[in-house]
Amino acid sequence: MEYAVLQVNHNTFDVFEGKQWGHGVEPNSSWSRLRGGRNGVYVCKGRSLPYATVRELATAINPSLPTQHVSV
Secondary structure, three states, X not given: OEXXXXXXXXXXXXXXXXXXXXXXXXXXXXXXXXXXXXXXXXXXXXXXXXXXXXXXXXXXXXXXOOEEEEEO
């Protein structure tokens, strides 16, 4: 699956399924907000993702890029 990733701040990322930033779709249908904390990465808003997908996204996301596309 391919995801479009938008950095909100240094440890928070908005993740959209597909290649777009969620324009024209219901907000919670393909959008999740991932946040990194002391105990790992978790979904704090939006659609829930499986634990394995969250871990794969955490390793694929480059925190130094403000926008990116990743495949997991």
